[in-house]
Amino acid sequence: MFILWRKHGGGIIMLQVKGQLTVCPLSTDRMSSVIQSESSNPQRDVVLATAKVLLLAVVLVTTLLGNGLVLAVLLRRKRCHSNPLHQFMINLCVADLVVALFQVLPQLVWDAEGLLPGPDCVCRMVKYLQVVGMFASSYMIVAMTMDRHYAICCPLQAHRSLTTRRRKYFILMAWSLSLVLSLPQVFIFSRSEVSPGVYECWGTFEKFWVLRAYVTWMTLVIFILPVLIIIVCQVRIFREIHSNLCLRSERPPPAATAPSAAMSKTVRMTLVIVLFYSVCWAPFFIVQLWAAWDPHPPVNGAAFTLLMLLASLNSITNPWIYSSFSSSVSLELRLLLLCSRPLQRHSSITSSTHTSIY
Secondary structure, X not given: OOOOEEEOHHHOEEEEOOOOOOOOOOXXXXXXXXXXXXXXXXXXXXXXXXXXXXXXXXXXXXXXHHHHHHHHHHHHHHOOOOOHHHHHHHHHHHHHHXXXXXXXXXXXXXXXXXXXXXXHHHHHHHHHHHHHHHHHHHHHHHHHHHHHHHHHHOHHHOOHHHHHHHHHHHHHHHHHHHHHHOOHHHHHEEEEEEEOOEEEEEEEEOOHHHHHHHHHHHHHHHHHHHHHXXXXXXXXXXXXXXXXXXXXXXXXXXXXXXXXXXXXXXXXXXXXXXXXHHHHHHHHHHHHHHHHHOOOOOOOHHHHHHHHHHHHOHHHHHHHHHHHHOHHHHHHXXXXXXXXXXXXXXXHHHHHHOOOOO
16 A cells, blocks of 8 residues: 655654555555656556556455355355354455455545545544454454364364364454454544545554554564464474375275365365465555655555555455365355255255265
C-alpha cells in the first residue's frame, strides 16, 4: 500500500488512509497526484486508475462467489457428515468473505468515489474489520496446520473427544486473537478534516518511529510469525510421514493404505494453501516495510498497485484449492452450480465412500 505522511504542528504525523488492506494509511488520490506530477504521461495514470477499479470489481465478485458457494456446500454437508477439515474451511471461507466485504469493497468504493462515505464510526469500523480479515485468514491457516500436526505427529492424543475439543479451541483462539489484535485500528484511525470542509479517514502517529514500529509489528504478527509456525509444523509433518512410510514399506498393512493416502492428500492441500498465502502476501508486506523504513521509496504506480491487488487474490484461491483436493466437495459444488435437486442423496453416497479425512 502507498504510505504518505505529512508533518503537522507539534510533530504529529498524519497519514491518510486509503487502500484495500490498511495496516497503516494509504492514499491513492493524494499519491496519484504525486505520481501525476512526476509522470510524463498523465493519461496512463487515468488508464491505470480505471483498470484498478475494474480489477477490484472482478476480485470482489470472484471472492464473494467462490467463498459463498464453497461455504454453502460445506454447511450443507455439515448436517449429514462431520468432517474435521470442513470446520476449518468453513471459518476460512468466512474470514475470506470478511476480506472481500471490508477490504476489497471499501477500496473499490474509495477508488470509484474518491472518498469513503459515512461518519467517524464507519471509518473506525471499516479499518478495524479490514485488519480482522487479515488476521483471521492468516491465523485460520495456522490453526488448520497445527491441527494436522497434532493428528499426524501425536496420534496417541488424537482421541475423538480430545480432537474435537482441540479443534474448537484452535478455531476460537484464531478468531479471538484476530479480534483483539485488530483493536489498535479503532484508536489510530478517525474521520479528520484534511482541508476546510473536507473529511477523510486518517490515522495519526505522534512520532515517525511509531509508524515504523506499527508497520513492523503488524508484519510480524500477521505474516512472519504465522509463516514460521507453519514451516515448523509442516517440516515435522513431512518427517513423520516419511518415517512412517519407511517403517511400513517392509510389510504395509492393507487397511492402512487408504487413511495414509487421505492424510497425505490433506497435508498436500494444506501445503498448497500455505504456498499461495505466502506468494500473495509476501510482496505486500515487503512493500509496507520498504515504504515505512526507506525515506525515499521508489514509488511506481503500476507496480505498487499490482502488488496490493496480489494480496487480495489469496482470498480467491483458498476455496478453489480446497475444492480441487476434496472430491466430495467438488462433486456437490458441481451439483449446486447445475441446480441439481438430488444434492442430499449424493451427499450421503459420497460420505459413505470417502474416508474420514474427506
